[in-house]
Amino acid sequence: MQDHPGIPFNKPFLSGRELDYIGQAVRNGRLSGNGPFTQKCQLFFRERWRFNTSLLTTSCTDALEMAAILLDIQPGDEVIVPSFTFVSTANAFVLRGATIIFADSLAENPNLDVSALEALITPRTRAIVPVHYGGMACDMDPLVALARRHHIHIVEDAAQAINASYKGKALGSCGDLAAFSFHETKNIIAGEGGMLVVNNPEFAERAEIIWEKGTNRAAFFRGEADKYHWVDIGSSFLPSELTAAFLWAQLENLEKIQARRLEQWNRYRNRLSAWAQDQGVQIPQPSLHSSGNGHLFYLVFNTLQRRTQLIDMLCRHRISALFHYQSLHRSPFYHNRHDGRFLPQADRYSDGLVRLPLFYELGDDEIDYICDLIVSQG
Numbered sequence: 001m002q003d004h005p006g007i008p009f010n011k012p013f014l015s016g017r018e019l020d021y022i023g024q025a026v027r028n029g030r031l032s033g034n035g036p037f038t039q040k041c042q043l044f045f046r047e048r049w050r051f052n053t054s055l056l057t058t059s060c061t062d063a064l065e066m067a068a069i070l071l072d073i074q075p076g077d078e079v080i081v082p083s084f085t086f087v088s089t090a091n092a093f094v095l096r097g098a099t100i101i102f103a104d105s106l107a108e109n110p111n112l113d114v115s116a117l118e119a120l121i122t123p124r125t126r127a128i129v130p131v132h133y134g135g136m137a138c139d140m141d142p143l144v145a146l147a148r149r150h151h152i153h154i155v156e157d158a159a160q161a162i163n164a165s166y167k168g169k170a171l172g173s174c175g176d177l178a179a180f181s182f183h184e185t186k187n188i189i190a191g192e193g194g195m196l197v198v199n200n201p202e203f204a205e206r207a208e209i210i211w212e213k214g215t216n217r218a219a220f221f222r223g224e225a226d227k228y229h230w231v232d233i234g235s236s237f238l239p240s241e242l243t244a245a246f247l248w249a250q251l252e253n254l255e256k257i258q259a260r261r262l263e264q265w266n267r268y269r270n271r272l273s274a275w276a277q278d279q280g281v282q283i284p285q286p287s288l289h290s291s292g293n294g295h296l297f298y299l300v301f302n303t304l305q306r307r308t309q310l311i312d313m314l315c316r317h318r319i320s321a322l323f324h325y326q327s328l329h330r331s332p333f334y335h336n337r338h339d340g341r342f343l344p345q346a347d348r349y350s351d352g353l354v355r356l357p358l359f360y361e362l363g364d365d366e367i368d369y370i371c372d373l374i375v376s377q378g
């Protein structure tokens with residue numbers, strides 16, 4: 001392993017059929033959205049995870065923006081979002097004028113601390129947006145109970161959560177709405193791509209209209225309307241058939257991709273557990289009630305300095321390890337708008353968390369090499 005060419009953090013998986021299916025889409029002469037490949041993908045989601053209404057989108061960001069429109073978020077409405085997450089989780093709601101109430105993460109993993117949420121709810125609270133970090137399930141039962149009690153909607157940010165579950169239920173099927181990502185850094189990719197899942201049937205019809213630029217075009221193409229009209233607000237949220245064709249080539253290989261990623265995730269865990277315990281470094285724990293998807297493997301150091309040392313050490317060996325989100329409540333855009341609460345866990349993950357390389361082609365020998373370096377020098 002000494003003279004390896006370098007280990008990147010991520011390398012997109014390609015099944016080899018992507019160009020075939022894109023060629024097929026071109027030959028179909030049907031390139032815009034909601035064509036045969038889009039429908040094939042959406043049917044796959046329905047059959048596999050019982051996502052009864054799923055709409056492919058151009059990104060998870062777009063799916064979250066659709067969710068904010070669907071919930072009719074208005075200026076002054078409050079939306080509860082973890083601070084340790086990607087920008088889009090909050091930004092989608094800020095675009096509609098919402099005030100973001102940032103919540104802290106758990107000590108045991110970066111997911112929302114559900115037990116601390118009730119104190120954040122006010123009469124203006126409209127939605128809670130749990131993020132299933134690294135494909136690890138948030139504790140959905142108490143979260144759903146809390147939301148019901150206060151008549152608040154749940155939008156799952158399931159960007160990283162494809163094929164993961166909570167108590168036997170697919171992540172993305174527990175909230176009123178859920179947003180997935182097929183960005184090239186996720187397990188299943190389409191370059192850029194995403195999906196909105198509508199679990200609450202109350203939102204199903206309007207979701208399709210918002211998706212199709214505020215028109216009832218989808219209903220028209222099904223023969224349910226004799227013309228199509230402008231009936232609501234919306235935007236161009238649907239991806240072209242080229243994107244859907246690429247995605248189909250990935251979905252066909254879902255089992256293979258997932259099996260390999262879980263193997264790699266477990267290999268990291270087995271190799272690093274004893275060292276982590278000894279060094280006081282936090283690593284992801286398998287959960288009793290949920291099954292993960294091997295999306296990412298991370299270490300959490302107790303200081304920024306120790307994390308930087310590890311990243312630098314791996315970098316000297318041409319291995320790319322990356323830190324992750326910077327707390328949104330302290331971001332240049334939001335810190336003046338934040339209510340000032342201290343969110344210590346979010347800040348701890350911002351400063352201490354580092355992600356190790358994890359992608360389909362990463363070999364066992366490479367994982368062992370990375371782990372040996374960490375254990376001997378970390």
Ligand SMILES: *Cc1c(COP(=O)(O)O)cnc(C)c1O
Pocket residue numbers: 058059060061062085086088089131157159160180181182183192193194
């Ligand atoms: C990747 C990601 C997003 C954004 O996904 P895009 O498809 O790139 O828009 C949103 N939230 C989380 C938690 C993510 O990991």
